[in-house]
Amino acid sequence: MTTTDPVPRGRPRSSGAHKCARCGRMAAKIRVRWPEGAICGICFTNALHITGTCTLCGHEGLLPGRHDGADVCRSCAGISTNMTCDGCGVEAERFRSGHCIRCVLHADLSSVLQPHTPPDLRLKRLINILVETDRPESIYTWKRSKAANGLLAGLGARDISLTHLAFDALPQSKGVEFVRELLVHHSILPERDRHLATFERWLDTRLENLSTTASVERPIGQFGRWHHLRRLRTMSQPGKNLSAATRSAKQEITEASKFVTWLHEEHRIGFPDCRQAHIEDYLSSGPSTRQLIRTFIVWHLKAGTVSRLAVPHRYSERKPLITQPRRLELINHCITATRVAKSPRVAGLILLLYAQPIIKIVGLKTTDLIARPDGLYLKLGTTPALIPEQVSELFWNYLRDRPNQQTGNKNSAWLFPSTIAGQHMHVDSLKDKLRTLGIDLAAARNATLRDLVSELPPTLVAQALGYSAKVIHLHAADAAVPMAGYISAKTHFSSEPRS
Ligand SMILES: [Zn+2]
Ligand SMILES: [Zn+2]
Ligand SMILES: [Zn+2]
Incomplete structure (x- = not known):
């Protein structure tokens, strides 16, 4: 609501040719002539809003006049302007057609x-x-x-x-x-919790903002409207304050939106295709507030949108981490353990060198390995990453001799083919194999990321590894690394692994 005067009467007063007797300014126009002199529009309107008891005659009502600095009634001031409403008879400014x-x-x-x-x-x-x-x-x-x-x-x-x-x-x-x-x-509408009303509008705006990506908007809309809004409406009763309840609902919806957006942006999948490995990857690679996606997952499990997913009740606040010497030891083990099948060794190296989540490793294709005059590259993000010379031979050998290349699965496009024709290796199957190699998956990946960001500018790491810059910067912050300090990827990866 604006509180300006009803009609634009207050034209610029400084430039006019008429001097107002009340305010002393030069007005372009005078509104009225009273015994005290010409009155400008602003002073006129002000005068017609002064009410009280006239000091000269005791009249109660409008006091538009002035006498020795005091506000006085119309008759005492000798003002002849009609100030009585034709409609209600009240003493007031005749605003339009003689009416107040x-x-x-x-x-x-x-x-x-x-x-x-x-x-x-x-x-x-x-x-x-x-x-x-x-x-x-x-x-x-x-x-x-x-x-x-x-x-x-x-x-x-x-x-x-x-x-x-x-x-x-x-x-x-x-x-x-x-x-x-x-x-x-005035009790024409019933009382309603204003927090609930604010929440409803917040949710509308939120979903409106997400609406450009239907695969993100849909599961969030269902969760927001069918779960939270319905619940809050049931809770809304006179005398009940929904402030805390709406705040936590907003938090859960915000975290769920971030998660589904992450699935869309990092993995190019919609929420119904989400698997346990995605959830674990998401929870282990970000702040503990990510835990708030729990209600969202549980509700969708009940609704049948997704299945076989779980959010662990308490996810470790401290990130699991292996030491760098242990990491280098594992890298060396992957290179030299010739009695072990090549696929877990290659996958293990991708994990230990590039910090890739297992779900992403199993989805790699042979075309993600690119041969260039200066070496073999692995395409994980936008910029292919050079495979260190010490391990590239293993990659070459592996390419020539991949497992599960039986009839029907010949020349599979997957880097890690499954025994089932046309499919890649199952996440759990690869995880088991890597654990057999002695690799603690989450700890190894965090250690790798930390090492990478401590030697390379985080943005370069993000580009090469296909992580969002945000994730990489979080790891950089964990490692307390200044953003500068550029050492080329080649230098870093060429360093001799210690055993
Ligand atoms: Zn004036
Ligand atoms: Zn009077
Ligand atoms: Zn009136």
Whole structure:
């Protein structure tokens, strides 16, 4: 609501040719001539808003005149301007056609709200409430705004009913909320938890922002509306404060949105295709607030959108980590353990050198290995990463002699083919094999990431490894690494692994 004067009477006063007797400024126009002299528009309006008891005659009412610095009544000041409303007889500024502003408002609002056709007592009361507010000029200004026009015309045409639901459906504006509050205050609308109302609008905006990606918006919308909103509406009762409940609902929806966005951006999958390995990868590679996706997962499990997923109740706050010497020992083991099958050794190296999650490793294709004059590269992110010379031979040998190349699975496109034709190795199967090699998966991956970011600028690591820059910067922060300190990937990876 604006609180400006009803009509733009206050034209710039400094540039005019008429001197106002009251404020002394040069006005472009004078509004009225009173015994004290010419009065500008602003002073006129102000004068017609002064009420009290006249010091000269004791008259109670409007005191537009001045006498020895005191406000005095019309007759004592000798003012002949008519200040009586033709409608209600009240002493006030004749705002329009001889009527005071309240009479004008009443007429205008009645004509748009049509409280008699068909008769609606609540609309009649709304008109009276609006007319009797402290600042009818504000209502008059607001009434002429586009938003108010839509609301009032809708109510008048009975297209908008006097319910919270109907108000919720309107474009959000301060005016709509102002009218809603008036209606609630005067018991025309029932009390409603304002936290719930705020939450509903927040959810709408949130989903609107996500709507460009349907695969993200859908599961979040279902969770937000069918779970949280329904629950909060049931909880909403007079006297009950939903502040804490709505705050936690917002947190859970926010975290769930981040998770589903991550699935979409990092793995190019929708939520129904999410697997346990994704959840574990997500939880282990970020802050503990990620744990808040639990309710979202549990609700969708019940709804049947996803299956066979679980969120561990408490995920370790401290990230598991192996020491760098242990990591180098494992790298060496992968290179030299010739009695072990090549596939877990190659996968193990990808994990220990590039910190890739297992779910991403099993999905690698042979085309992700790129031969260039200066060496063999592995394409994980946007910039292919050079495979260190010491291990590239193993990669070459492995390419020539991949397992599970039986009839029907010949020339599989997968780097780690499954025994089942056309499929890649199962995540759990590869995990078991890596554990047999002595690799603690999450700890190894965190140690690798930490080492990578301590020697390379985080953005370069992110580009080469296909991580989002955010994840890499988090690991860099963990390792307390300054962002500078550039050492080329080649230098780093060429260093002799210690055993
Ligand atoms: Zn003036
Ligand atoms: Zn008087
Ligand atoms: Zn009147």
